[in-house]
Amino acid sequence: MTDTDKKKDKRKIRAAKKMREIMTTYYLDAMTARENNKKVAWITSGGPVEPLIAMDIIPVYPENHGAMIGASKMGEELCIKAEEMGYSQDLCSYARTDIACCKVNGGPMGGLPQPDMLICCNNICGTVLKWYEVQARHFNVPLFILDTPICHTDYSREVESYVRRQMDEYIIFLETAVDKKFDHDKMAEVGRLAFQGQKLWQKVLKTTTHKPSPMSAFDAFFFLALIVTLRGTQIAVDFYEELSLEMEERIQTDISIIPHEKYRLLWDNLPVWYQLKWLSQKFSDHNACLVADTYTSAWCSALKYIDENNFLDSMAQAYTRIHLNIGVDQMADQVLDMIRTYDVDGFVMHSNRSCKPYSFGQMDIMNIVRKKTGIPVVMLEADMVDPRSFSLSQTDTRIDAFMEIIKQKEWVR
Amino acid sequence: MKEINPFHAAINDPGGLAAGIKKRSGKILGYMCSYAPEELIHAAGFHPMRLFSSKSDICLAQNHLQAYCCSLVRGVLEDSLAGRLDYLEGMVFPHTCDSIQRLSDIWRLNTKFNFFADVVMPTKLNTKSARTYMTDVLKKFKTDLEKAAEHSITQNDLQNSISLFNRIRRDLSRIYELKSQFPSIIKGTDLFAIIKGSMIMDREELAQRLETIVLLLEKKDPPPYSGKRIILAGSICDMQDIYKLIEASGGSVVADDLCTGNRWFEGSMPENIDPIEALTARYADRAICPAKHSGNTTRGENLLALADTHKVDGVIFATLKFCDPHAFDYPYMKEFLEKSSIKNLHLELDDQQQGLGQLSTRLETFIHMI
Ligand code: SF4
Ligand code: SF4
Ligand code: SF4
Numbered sequence: 001m002t003d004t005d006k007k008k009d010k011r012k013i014r015a016a017k018k019m020r021e022i023m024t025t026y027y028l029d030a031m032t033a034r035e036n037n038k039k040v041a042w043i044t045s046g047g048p049v050e051p052l053i054a055m056d057i058i059p060v061y062p063e064n065h066g067a068m069i070g071a072s073k074m075g076e077e078l079c080i081k082a083e084e085m086g087y088s089q090d091l092c093s094y095a096r097t098d099i100a101c102c103k104v105n106g107g108p109m110g111g112l113p114q115p116d117m118l119i120c121c122n123n124i125c126g127t128v129l130k131w132y133e134v135q136a137r138h139f140n141v142p143l144f145i146l147d148t149p150i151c152h153t154d155y156s157r158e159v160e161s162y163v164r165r166q167m168d169e170y171i172i173f174l175e176t177a178v179d180k181k182f183d184h185d186k187m188a189e190v191g192r193l194a195f196q197g198q199k200l201w202q203k204v205l206k207t208t209t210h211k212p213s214p215m216s217a218f219d220a221f222f223f224l225a226l227i228v229t230l231r232g233t234q235i236a237v238d239f240y241e242e243l244s245l246e247m248e249e250r251i252q253t254d255i256s257i258i259p260h261e262k263y264r265l266l267w268d269n270l271p272v273w274y275q276l277k278w279l280s281q282k283f284s285d286h287n288a289c290l291v292a293d294t295y296t297s298a299w300c301s302a303l304k305y306i307d308e309n310n311f312l313d314s315m316a317q318a319y320t321r322i323h324l325n326i327g328v329d330q331m332a333d334q335v336l337d338m339i340r341t342y343d344v345d346g347f348v349m350h351s352n353r354s355c356k357p358y359s360f361g362q363m364d365i366m367n368i369v370r371k372k373t374g375i376p377v378v379m380l381e382a383d384m385v386d387p388r389s390f391s392l393s394q395t396d397t398r399i400d401a402f403m404e405i406i407k408q409k410e411w412v413r
Numbered sequence: 414m415k416e417i418n419p420f421h422a423a424i425n426d427p428g429g430l431a432a433g434i435k436k437r438s439g440k441i442l443g444y445m446c447s448y449a450p451e452e453l454i455h456a457a458g459f460h461p462m463r464l465f466s467s468k469s470d471i472c473l474a475q476n477h478l479q480a481y482c483c484s485l486v487r488g489v490l491e492d493s494l495a496g497r498l499d500y501l502e503g504m505v506f507p508h509t510c511d512s513i514q515r516l517s518d519i520w521r522l523n524t525k526f527n528f529f530a531d532v533v534m535p536t537k538l539n540t541k542s543a544r545t546y547m548t549d550v551l552k553k554f555k556t557d558l559e560k561a562a563e564h565s566i567t568q569n570d571l572q573n574s575i576s577l578f579n580r581i582r583r584d585l586s587r588i589y590e591l592k593s594q595f596p597s598i599i600k601g602t603d604l605f606a607i608i609k610g611s612m613i614m615d616r617e618e619l620a621q622r623l624e625t626i627v628l629l630l631e632k633k634d635p636p637p638y639s640g641k642r643i644i645l646a647g648s649i650c651d652m653q654d655i656y657k658l659i660e661a662s663g664g665s666v667v668a669d670d671l672c673t674g675n676r677w678f679e680g681s682m683p684e685n686i687d688p689i690e691a692l693t694a695r696y697a698d699r700a701i702c703p704a705k706h707s708g709n710t711t712r713g714e715n716l717l718a719l720a721d722t723h724k725v726d727g728v729i730f731a732t733l734k735f736c737d738p739h740a741f742d743y744p745y746m747k748e749f750l751e752k753s754s755i756k757n758l759h760l761e762l763d764d765q766q767q768g769l770g771q772l773s774t775r776l777e778t779f780i781h782m783i
Contacts, residue, residue, distance in 0.1 A: 086744030086747060087740065088740040088743075090481060090735050091737060091740055092737075122536055125511055126509075126510055126511045126514075126536070126738065127511065127737055129536060129704075130703065130737065130738060130741030130742070133706070133709050134741065137709050137710065137745060143709065145537050147536045147537040149508065149533040149535065149536075149546075150508060150514055150531075152521070153521075153531070156553070158549035158553065159533070159546075161546075161549075162535070162542055162549075165542040165545075166542060169540070169542065328515065328518035328519065329518065329521075353481050356481075356515070357514060357515060359479060359481075360479065360482055360511070360515035360519070361518055361519060363476055363478070364477060364519055364522055364523070
């Protein structure tokens with residue numbers, strides 16, 4: 001091993017290996033659910049998974065699958081397939097790839113295990129409603145929709161009671177689907193674990209307030225999968241416990257994720273899955289570390305609404321008031337808050353063609369951030385899975401120009 | 414028919430029309446989507462005005478909305494930022510698609526009208542809890558309107574408004590019926606003007622004009638029709654040229670599944686129950702838009718039923734580019750039609766485009782083929 005290799009090795013996050021193993025076991029379980037007499041539910045990434053865990057139903061996340069498809073660069077082919085099926089190129093690429101996958105058993109795992117039921121929560125977008133309708137027709141299985149009205153300016157009493165009532169409907173739906181009674185004690189336990197898991201996830205993400213940062217948003221994108229898919233299990237709690245200890249250790253022993261952290265950046269919107277490596281290298285070459293992002297923090301941003309000891313009752317609020325289901329001005333406030341917490345020098349916004357609710361309003365957030373903080377902001381045009389909406393050379397130039405401004409700023413300071 | 418001229422005048426100069434209304438009867442509230450409870454707005458003494466894009470060049474809206482946003486949303490924002498909508502007292506945003514959802518935020522943050530309301534209707538319409546929630550939302554909106562109007566909306570105000578809108582809807586339905594029965598009774602472009610005009614004109618005046626038109630049409634003895642019978646389906650259709658082209662190619666639109674058409678006016682509200690309940694029933698039970706949910710195949714079934722009732726030869730889907738809800742429904746609705754051997758064509762439109770350009774050839778070919 002050369003000297004640099006050793007250093008690189010030291011920088012690697014050990015928990016990544018464990019994480020891969022857990023995810024492999026999880027997908028194996030899901031793939032063999034039928035043989036083991038277990039039911040599978042497909043659920044949206046913002047959906048309430050805890051009741052499924054409490055009912056011993058295996059949750060499967062097409063969006064996580066979409067991310068895997070993107071990361072393994074299989075997005076383009078599947079998107080084209082969906083377009084041949086009549087789905088416009090302008091639709092969300094998670095939806096397009098998933099719909100195409102079902103047709104051709106594509107993707108890195110040859111498709112997802114078939115669902116026995118579909119759970120769609122529209123707290124992230126209207127796309128999931130349409131996408132799950134497509135799948136409900138395709139698989140001919142029951143679809144439960146948790147309708148979480150957007151809170152443009154406030155969370156009203158009407159919304160609370162509507163969503164709370166639907167939680168009961170959800171439980172009845174599950175009882176019918178698996179033909180067994182809902183176990184409220186188990187639910188309380190799962191709720192506690194979900195709360196703990198999210199707390200730990202938050203703790204992990206907060207370790208990047210340290211300078212230099214022990215991990216980056218690129219790592220967060222990777223480690224996110226567990227809090228999404230296995231939230232509410234002991235496995236997730238144990239894993240994030242371990243991960244946060246490793247981060248603490250890195251801080252103590254001064255191990256940073258990039259060799260020379262000089263600039264700290266904040267990322268907005270979903271990752272560009274098929275260019276993670278290139279992007280992280282690109283920023284690292286500029287001695288810039290993406291220390292935080294608005295996306296992965298969404299899985300702990302509603303913590304303040306969760307009542308650990310009365311999870312079920314607090315779910316309505318926690319699931320309704322998430323980052324994408326609030327007004328643009330409130331989203332901007334969260335961004336400003338992150339800029340302060342992580343002490344960042346610049347803001348990178350991914351204008352994501354796939355995701356309208358995340359991307360429309362970004363320009364207003366950009367202006368607010370500029371006005372209130374004065375930090376440089378750059379907008380990169382891309383799509384999280386479909387590489388046809390991404391230009392490497394254009395992005396390259398934009399990042400260079402953006403970093404140039406940041407460097408000049410520092411000089412002026 | 415000269416009785417249709419006022420409708421053409423209205424749609425050709427909505428700004429002028431609005432100025433007149435403002436002078437005569439007061440304050441105007443704008444909205445873009447057919448889930449806006451016009452009856453409530455009207456009962457509060459405001460003039461409900463559906464907004465369409467003036468189709469001007471996008472300059473100012475560019476700083477707020479990326480190019481992959483539908484032209485209706487971008488166009489209306491442009492009009493607002495450019496001052497073309499200064500006649501408005503305010504704006505009402507019923508919740509529907511993701512694009513309008515964010516437009517609402519952008520509007521709230523960047524414009525300075527006196528009134529603003531989000532009417533966050535449920536997305537799911539087929540459950541009891543969703544209906545209860547919808548009633549709550551309507552009541553809340555009523556309170557917002559009362560505050561702005563500085564007077565309360567009485568049961569009587571609401572009843573009157575409901576029966577006025579029932580009259581309007583009944584007459585529009587009658588005109589559609591006649592059009593389907595005798596396609597040559599009225600030109601497509603005239604029908605378009607009536608429909609679009611009905612969403613912007615003073616409603617009392619409108620009700621009278623429609624009554625007159627129905628009477629005149631019923632007296633007409635139209636020549637028999639031997640052309641192709643077409644359904645126009647999609648989101649909003651704000652292109653008069655489509656009707657012209659279809660007719661020039663030997664077809665006629667005898668029914669539609671548009672939210673600037675049938676979806677918006679079909680059905681009537683019960684007049685003998687609590688008005689808010691009546692409104693809830695209306696908005697929950699009307700022909701559904703793809704951004705809402707009432708079943709996995711509801712829209713496909715509705716379209717087939719429509720095709721059957723009107724004995725059509727083909728369906729033309731007209732949707733706006735970047736419109737997610739409609740783009741998601743298109744493949745299965747097409748499949749439904751094909752299973753029933755109904756020919757169809759999909760036109761993806763952009764409000765901004767001048768005329769139909771090369772789409773016209775496809776349209777002609779389609780009509781000749783069916
Ligand atoms: S990427 Fe955006 S549009 Fe697609 S499913 Fe996720 S939230 Fe919805
Ligand atoms: S298609 Fe739906 S969202 Fe669009 S205007 Fe019509 S009713 Fe409103
Ligand atoms: S055309 Fe489609 S995207 Fe545009 S406002 Fe209507 S429903 Fe929304």
